[in-house]
Amino acid sequence: MSESSEQAAWEKQFTRRDVLLKGAAAGGALAASGVLARAASARPTAAWLAASRAATATLFVANHGDMQNLDPYTSSADTVTGDILTNLYSIPVTFKLDGTRGGARFAQSTQFRGQVASAWKLSKDKKQVVFTIRNGIKFPDGSPIDANAVKFSLDRCFDVKAVGSFLFSMVGVSDKSQIDVLDDHNIRFTLPKPTSLLFGNMAMFYGSALMNPATVKAHATTADPTAQGWLKTHTAESGPYTLKDWNVGSGWTLEANPNFWEPVLSKTVQFQVIPDAQQRELLIKSGKVDLALGIPLKDVPSLKKDPNLNVVSLPTRAVAFAGFDVTAKPFDNKLVRQAVLYSVPYATIMREVLKGQGVQLKSPIPAGTPDSDFGYWHYNTNVAKAKSLLKQAGYPNGFSTQLDIQTGNPVDEQTATWIQQGLQKAGINVSINKQPSAAFTAQLQAKKHPFWFSSTSWISINNDPLYHLYWLFAQDCCTYGKYVNPKVKGLVDKWVNAPLNDKGRIAAVRQAQKIIVDDAPWVFLFQTPQIYVTRKNVKGLVFYPTDLFLRYQYFRKT
Amino acid sequence: MKLGFYAGRRILLLVPVLLGVTFITFALTRIIPGDPIALLAGPYVSDARKVEIRHAYHLDEPFYAQYGHYVTDLVHGDLGTSIVSGQSISSELSRRFTATFELTTTALLFSILVGVPLGILAALKRNGWVDGISRIVGIAGISIPVFWSGLMLSLLLFYKWKVASPPFGRIDPQVGAPQHITGLYLVDSLLTGNWAAFRAAFAAIWLPAFVLGFSVVAPFMSNKRQGMIEALESPPTTALRALGARPSSIVLRHALKNAMLPVVTMIAIVYGYLLGGSVLVETIFSWPGMGLYVYNSISSSDFPAVQGFILYATTMYVVVFLLLDLVYLALDPRVKY
Numbered sequence: 001m002s003e004s005s006e007q008a009a010w011e012k013q014f015t016r017r018d019v020l021l022k023g024a025a026a027g028g029a030l031a032a033s034g035v036l037a038r039a040a041s042a043r044p045t046a047a048w049l050a051a052s053r054a055a056t057a058t059l060f061v062a063n064h065g066d067m068q069n070l071d072p073y074t075s076s077a078d079t080v081t082g083d084i085l086t087n088l089y090s091i092p093v094t095f096k097l098d099g100t101r102g103g104a105r106f107a108q109s110t111q112f113r114g115q116v117a118s119a120w121k122l123s124k125d126k127k128q129v130v131f132t133i134r135n136g137i138k139f140p141d142g143s144p145i146d147a148n149a150v151k152f153s154l155d156r157c158f159d160v161k162a163v164g165s166f167l168f169s170m171v172g173v174s175d176k177s178q179i180d181v182l183d184d185h186n187i188r189f190t191l192p193k194p195t196s197l198l199f200g201n202m203a204m205f206y207g208s209a210l211m212n213p214a215t216v217k218a219h220a221t222t223a224d225p226t227a228q229g230w231l232k233t234h235t236a237e238s239g240p241y242t243l244k245d246w247n248v249g250s251g252w253t254l255e256a257n258p259n260f261w262e263p264v265l266s267k268t269v270q271f272q273v274i275p276d277a278q279q280r281e282l283l284i285k286s287g288k289v290d291l292a293l294g295i296p297l298k299d300v301p302s303l304k305k306d307p308n309l310n311v312v313s314l315p316t317r318a319v320a321f322a323g324f325d326v327t328a329k330p331f332d333n334k335l336v337r338q339a340v341l342y343s344v345p346y347a348t349i350m351r352e353v354l355k356g357q358g359v360q361l362k363s364p365i366p367a368g369t370p371d372s373d374f375g376y377w378h379y380n381t382n383v384a385k386a387k388s389l390l391k392q393a394g395y396p397n398g399f400s401t402q403l404d405i406q407t408g409n410p411v412d413e414q415t416a417t418w419i420q421q422g423l424q425k426a427g428i429n430v431s432i433n434k435q436p437s438a439a440f441t442a443q444l445q446a447k448k449h450p451f452w453f454s455s456t457s458w459i460s461i462n463n464d465p466l467y468h469l470y471w472l473f474a475q476d477c478c479t480y481g482k483y484v485n486p487k488v489k490g491l492v493d494k495w496v497n498a499p500l501n502d503k504g505r506i507a508a509v510r511q512a513q514k515i516i517v518d519d520a521p522w523v524f525l526f527q528t529p530q531i532y533v534t535r536k537n538v539k540g541l542v543f544y545p546t547d548l549f550l551r552y553q554y555f556r557k558t
Numbered sequence: 559m560k561l562g563f564y565a566g567r568r569i570l571l572l573v574p575v576l577l578g579v580t581f582i583t584f585a586l587t588r589i590i591p592g593d594p595i596a597l598l599a600g601p602y603v604s605d606a607r608k609v610e611i612r613h614a615y616h617l618d619e620p621f622y623a624q625y626g627h628y629v630t631d632l633v634h635g636d637l638g639t640s641i642v643s644g645q646s647i648s649s650e651l652s653r654r655f656t657a658t659f660e661l662t663t664t665a666l667l668f669s670i671l672v673g674v675p676l677g678i679l680a681a682l683k684r685n686g687w688v689d690g691i692s693r694i695v696g697i698a699g700i701s702i703p704v705f706w707s708g709l710m711l712s713l714l715l716f717y718k719w720k721v722a723s724p725p726f727g728r729i730d731p732q733v734g735a736p737q738h739i740t741g742l743y744l745v746d747s748l749l750t751g752n753w754a755a756f757r758a759a760f761a762a763i764w765l766p767a768f769v770l771g772f773s774v775v776a777p778f779m780s781n782k783r784q785g786m787i788e789a790l791e792s793p794p795t796t797a798l799r800a801l802g803a804r805p806s807s808i809v810l811r812h813a814l815k816n817a818m819l820p821v822v823t824m825i826a827i828v829y830g831y832l833l834g835g836s837v838l839v840e841t842i843f844s845w846p847g848m849g850l851y852v853y854n855s856i857s858s859s860d861f862p863a864v865q866g867f868i869l870y871a872t873t874m875y876v877v878v879f880l881l882l883d884l885v886y887l888a889l890d891p892r893v894k895y
Contacts, residue, residue: 068643069598076598076642161607163600232644247735248645249654249846250727272726275841275850278709279725282717288724408857435591438859442593477604 059266064294071231072209073162086549089209104543109463126194138259147187152213164207195497200462210238240553265556317366321522322453323481335393337520341379342386343426358529371509376517386426398427404452483521592859638862647866656741658847662832668771677782696776708842723761727844733758766843785817826882
């Protein structure tokens with residue numbers, strides 16, 4: 001966990017000279033650095049003023065779907081709604097910015113900066129964290145943001161039993177009384193034991209979105225004291241943008257929050273719902289929109305040839321794996337699972353489905369997460385080995401099984417077909433069973449898929465290896481294949497709250513990976529890439545590897 | 559008076575039909591596997607919390623109790639709220655209905671205006687070149703899938719030749735929707751004299767309407783052609799000819815009217831079919847209509863939305879056929895009620 005001294009050092013890091021140097025080096029990222037300089041000092045710098053003057057009119061975005069439930073604490077946080085909520089609500093701490101790679105500025109995933117908070121302090125025993133709220137900041141309607149407003153929002157997180165409240169319980173904040181207001185500017189979290197996960201668990205709108213208490217209270221009723229009904233279709237913003245209009249089914253407009261304390265370079269962002277991917281591509285190619293979201297992997301190579309477009313395809317930490325029910329025949333047998341892993345044509349999938357993008361996943365912990373280690377992987381495609389393992393397992397003539405996938409996702413359908421072909425060679429007959437997403441998800445959460453695949457099922461929002469293993473291998477909630485190795489669970493439980501750089505923790509993370517790779521509870525497949533396509537004149541794309549949502553405040557058109 | 563009595567009785571008969579539909583829909587949405595709460599709540603949320611959410615939507619109650627809630631709400635004019643978006647189903651459906659209605663009606667007008675004259679010409683000049691061309695047009699309309707023709711025409715007309723407007727849906731967002739009166743953009747912009755909105759709405763609708771209309775030209779054409787041939791060869795027409803009536807009068811005053819009946823039936827059938835929402839055309843042209851809405855609702859098991867849509871679609875069908883029967887009454891003197 002960072003301490004306020006580190007925060008101070010980071011603020012100093014962004015002197016004006018530094019901003020200019022970094023800006024020059026990073027080209028288009030000049031504006032983004034300026035943003036931070038301003039955020040840190042809360043006083044405009046020359047660089048920011050220049051960038052602000054360059055702020056251009058409306059940014060047009062072609063999106064693939066419409067928004068759903070807008071309540072940050074009860075939203076399902078689907079990719080469209082989550083992206084917008086991230087831009088409507090501010091949070092106490094968010095991620096620092098990092099360097100530029102692969103055509104985009106990166107945000108950090110383990111280092112934090114204050115957004116609503118200006119600083120934080122850890123007590124000596126590390127069981128208390130006090131956040132200081134930035135001085136003089138306001139909601140869009142002009143009412144002041146203070147510790148009471150933050151407390152009100154966090155209380156609501158617990159009251160509606162938001163996803164965030166479960167993430168707070170994970171680090172020991174299981175009741176809202178553990179968060180108390182010291183004075184107008186200071187709010188304290190009391191923890192039962194030190195943890196390294198608090199910041200990462202709360203750096204998302206569904207953990208700690210700051211909501212305008214006046215707006216929420218005005219729409220609360222006795223039947224609905226937290227105004228959940230009203231907030232599904234309305235907002236109580238505190239972030240860089242306010243929702244100006246929403247034409248359900250067609251699109252919506254975000255407008256810069258005049259009281260936001262960080263610069264917002266794109267004053268207006270207009271979203272159009274364009275459900276068809278080919279049409280989104282025609283729109284961005286013709287220049288009718290500035291940014292297109294939800295572009296299929298297969299079209300990236302051809303779009304990259306367009307000189308007017310900036311096509312960014314970045315590896316994410318989203319783990320795409322096919323899971324086995326390890327309690328039912330035939331996948332209860334480790335040798336059978338290993339045989340499947342040996343018969344999957346990984347290289348073909350990476351080439352044909354991902355078109356050379358993304359990363360092949362070779363461990364339960366994805367590349368990009370600290371202490372991820374692909375060194376334990378030994379399943380390169382080998383049909384002969386698969387056959388001999390099947391023979392050893394008592395299936396000399398193979399067997400038949402069914403692979404469940406969701407409809408409507410071409411990447412999933414193509415990957416499933418390649419898995420089917422690969423397994424066929426080893427003598428395993430796979431029939432592919434496509435299910436509507438609600439049916440697929442319900443069966444997944446009920447742990448009733450014998451063998452399933454989804455490329456979009458998991459990304460750990462806290463980039464911590466043990467957070468990742470905790471949910472996927474040690475918790476009742478998400479061990480969808482019922483694989484719980486007591487040894488792995490023991491390691492996770494023992495070390496999950498320890499500091500990231502603890503030697504014992506690092507060793508535990510490695511040991512857990514070795515055990516899981518050997519047990520083969522998943523067919524480790526790939527880390528799904530994230531794709532953004534912008535016009536060449538659009539600068540300021542910042543990639544947040546934790547949640548993959550965009551921050552429109554950094555965008556500007558030149 | 560008699561007509562009023564007839565229409566009244568038909569409308570009363572709608573009640574049991576619609577009630578039956580609500581029951582079947584309700585049962586079907588519950589039988590199909592899928593749990594809206596699983597998608598809604600996400601993985602982190604505890605089972606206890608999921609039970610609470612289920613309770614909030616009455617999903618934990620027995621089937622008959624859930625159905626009871628549904629029908630009680632329906633009687634009060636409440637179609638419920640979408641589990642996924644939280645929007646009221648009736649406001650969402652009515653907004654989407656006007657979008658689909660405007661597109662479908664334009665497409666239908668187009669297909670009738672093209673299909674019927676082509677059918678007449680084809681009947682008059684049987685096996686001539688008009689007949690040949692109309693047959694090609696008809697077969698092409700039926701056999702070219704709309705997702706292909708829609709995308710190809712977008713590529714050529716919007717992207718390459720820049721004569722069509724971008725596929726932004728009902729209107730260019732820069733222009734903005736006209737003042738709401740009927741919800742139909744073309745009509746509202748005319749009523750308010752908002753010419754910019756009218757131009758933009760027309761620019762947005764002609765291509766999707768053409769694509770959708772083109773796919774249903776064939777039924778009108780072949781129907782009209784067949785009807786005309788029969789009418790022209792019927793004994794009364796032969797008698798007229800023998801009496802020395804002018805050919806134009808035979809065609810326009812007699813054959814045309816007699817050949818209109820099957821076309822009217824066809825209009826009702828096609829209209830009902832189109833109003834159900836054309837998922838593909840709406841998806842390709844970002845048209846915020848019913849088709850895509852119901853597709854998404856089914857895939858996320860959004861029960862109230864699916865129920866609301868089916869109830870609406872059935873009502874439309876039944877109403878269209880009721881109107882059809884009344885039109886028959888006007889066109890065919892043999893029909894008596």
